[in-house]
Amino acid sequence: MALPLAQEIIFGLVIGSYIALGAIGFTLVYGLVNMINFAHGEFVTIGAYVGFLSIQIAGLPLPVALVVTFFGTAVIGWAIARVTFEPMNDAGAVPLLLMSIGLGLVLRNLIRLVAGAGGRDVQVGVATYRFEDLGFFVTSQQLFIVGVTLLVVLVLHLFLSRTMLGIAMRATAGNEDLALVSGIDTRRVRNVVWLAAAGLAGVAGILLAVAQEASATVGFGQLLLMITAAILGGAGSPYGAVAGSYLLGIGIAVSVAFLPAGVTAFGSTMAFVVLILVLLVRPGGLVNAEVRTT
Amino acid sequence: MKFEDLPVDATRAGAVLLVLAVAFLFSPLFVRPPAATLVLFEVGVLFLLYALVLVGLNLQFGHTGLVNFGPVAFFAVGGYVAAIVTANDPYGAVGLGLPWPVGLAAGVVVAVVLGALIGASTLRLRDDFLAIVTLAVAEIVHGLIVTVRDVTGGSNGLQNVPRPIAATTGGGGAGELFATVLVFGALAVLFYGLFHRLSASPYGRVLRAIRADEQVTETLGKRVFRYKFVVFVYGAAVAGLAGALLVFYNGAAAPGFFTINVTVIVWIGMLIGGAGNDRGVLGGLAIIMGFQLATRFLNEQLPVITPDQFASVRLMLIGLLLMVIIKYRPEGIWGDADELGVES
Known part of the structure; x- marks a missing residue:
């Protein structure tokens, strides 16, 4: 049984990578803008289509397309947030959340209307590396997906810990009013957060488009997983979100492989059960964020 | 006159209407509305059921500020439990074949239990967590309905559920629609009246205080958590009732009704x-x-x-x-x- 486990863990790392790229953005927005963004999945979808256009239509090689998608989705997402969320930043959590639900409905159906209900394949050459004596295989695609995610996490870490902007971001997340009186331009910080969140969601989108397909609901399908991972890690903590995502990804892959078929038929339903259990037992997640009312 | 205070008390009006509607059901009289208006009656039935759900949701969000994004979960649970308890030999699903009042009660009770579980676990957390959990629960319920095929009939749904109103009006058609609108309308008015009384009473004032500022309300000696919990359960109960009514009207439960x-x-x-x-x-x-x-x-x-x-x-x-x-x-x-x- 030990050998298939290695294979399942590879699958889990891949699933965790998609979730992580989305969950980081979700949790940054949650921590800094103080809102639950139910339209975050649509940023992933936009990324999937930007990726599809740049690979299939413009014919860019994958690494270039990845960079194009990151910046393209970042700007689109930022512009959308600028028009919708930014003007009502002081309205409070619930109006922002309702706004994001409306925005999600609009974007999802707009994409469906323009791009059609069916999915679009993105063709990329894949090489498979087999380790026969160890009993598992890795594809170049899987290595690429996990590699990109780890690189992103590393860059994010350097950004948050070594640049003034990143430090300003952490300060704003900690206490927005204090950050403001210390001379931090919190508006600029929020702009950066939207750019980063949308850009990372875009990267998740192009990876999903390459590994599966680009469709109008590809991001929405990931949304509750991203939220689960973010809460599992501790809402508002990007490091927690990464850890939560990989735990969730490996958990899904391993349970699908080893639990009896009757249980795994529940599929991602299990993830939501996990979410509720986490909230019951340790609502602050891995990093024990402050979530109680009083 | 203000929109808010019409002279008739809705609770009493609803109770009287309900008695009249039931009397009408068992009387030999029947009304068959013209065919052109049937679509209005069909939408009307759905409107009245959604109104029941909304009356509960408005108490939760409108008065108390609880962000419940999963009213459909309670609606679906009420409906499916009622269907499972009452269905006679449904194809590829479980049906206990008990009389419909038992199903109605079971639907409401299970919806209440679900509401109590969610409420007890989440209402102490920040407001927006309730939104996530209720949304997730709605997804879980929908996922379970589709995956536990042997019990719920999966995407085919669960047939052969009794249709008490159709039974008394002698089969389906226009006469049944009219009678259904009458009964559901009476129930909707009744529950509107009950919940309106609740929110207009001193109890409702505490709820609005909680919506405005939980901590201040707690400081005034009100047990905020208990109020929120009870309100959440009330909403779950009335949504469960609406779901059960839908199933008895349709004679079937299917995932498409509960999206x-x-x-x-x-x-x-x-x-x-x-x-x-x-x-x-x-x-x-x-x-x-x-x-x-x-x-x-x-x-x-x-x-x-x-x-x-x-x-x-x-x-x-x-x-x-x-x-x-x-x-x-x-x-x-x-x-x-x-x-x-x-x-x-």
């Missing part, structure tokens, strides 16, 4: 009408359901667009409507901006 669209319609109706205004939210529900009905006719007039594209356009318009309301009129049409603590 996230129910949540979206009910929420948007509440926000259009003005959360916290008991009568306003029902007006909002009528507006959004009227919009849906109108667009349905419009689609038949415009054959250029496929129904699939049209569905996307309609959902886009609904989403846009939600965004416009939140941004430009967060208190809705009949809501009180000062009381809700919002600015447009």
Whole structure:
């Protein structure tokens, strides 16, 4: 049984990578803008289509397309947030959340209307590396997906810990009013957060488009997983979100492989059960964020 | 006269109407509305059931500020439990074949238990966590209905559920529709009256205090958690009741009746009408359901667009409507901006 486990863990790392790229953005927005963004999945979808256009239509090689998608989705997402969320930043959590639900409905159906209900394949050459004596295989695609995610996490870490902007971001997340009186331009910080969140969601989108397909609901399908991972890690903590995502990804892959078929038929339903259990037992997640009312 | 205070007490009116409706059911009389109006009656049945869900949701969100994004979960649980308890030998599903009052009670009880479980676990956390958990629970319930095929019949649904109203009116058709609207209407008025009484009483004042500021309310010696818990369970109960009624009206339960669209319609109706205004939210529900009905006719007039594209356009318009309301009129049409603590 030990050998298939290695294979399942590879699958889990891949699933965790998609979730992580989305969950980081979700949790940054949650921590800094103080809102639950139910339209975050649509940023992933936009990324999937930007990726599809740049690979299939413009014919860019994958690494270039990845960079194009990151910046393209970042700007689109930022512009959308600028028009919708930014003007009502002081309205409070619930109006922002309702706004994001409306925005999600609009974007999802707009994409469906323009791009059609069916999915679009993105063709990329894949090489498979087999380790026969160890009993598992890795594809170049899987290595690429996990590699990109780890690189992103590393860059994010350097950004948050070594640049003034990143430090300003952490300060704003900690206490927005204090950050403001210390001379931090919190508006600029929020702009950066939207750019980063949308850009990372875009990267998740192009990876999903390459590994599966680009469709109008590809991001929405990931949304509750991203939220689960973010809460599992501790809402508002990007490091927690990464850890939560990989735990969730490996958990899904391993349970699908080893639990009896009757249980795994529940599929991602299990993830939501996990979410509720986490909230019951340790609502602050891995990093024990402050979530109680009083 | 203000919109809020009409001279008739809705609770009494609802009770009287219910008695009359039941008397009508067992009388030899029947009314068969003209065929052209049947579509209105069909939408009317759905409107009355959604109104029941909305009455509970408005107490939760409008008065107490609890963000429940999963009213459809309780609606679905009430419906499916009622169906499982009462169905006679459904194809590929479980049916206990018990009489319908047992099913109705079971549906409500299970919805209450689910509400109590969610409430006990989440109502102590920050407001927005309730939104996530209720949304997730709605997804879980929907996922379970589709995956536990042997019990629920999966995507085929669960047939052979008794139809008490159809049974007394001698089969389906126009006569049944009319009688159903009468009975459901009476129930909707009754529950509207009960919940309106609750929210107009000192109890309701505490709820609005909780919405405005939980900590201050707690400091005044009110047990905030208990109030929130009870309100959450009330909402779950009435949604469960509505779900059971739907199943007894249809004679079947199917996943298509209990999609996230129910949540979206009910929420948007509440926000259009003005959360916290008991009568306003029902007006909002009528507006959004009227919009849906109108667009349905419009689609038949415009054959250029496929129904699939049209569905996307309609959902886009609904989403846009939600965004416009939140941004430009967060208190809705009949809501009180000062009381809700919002600015447009």
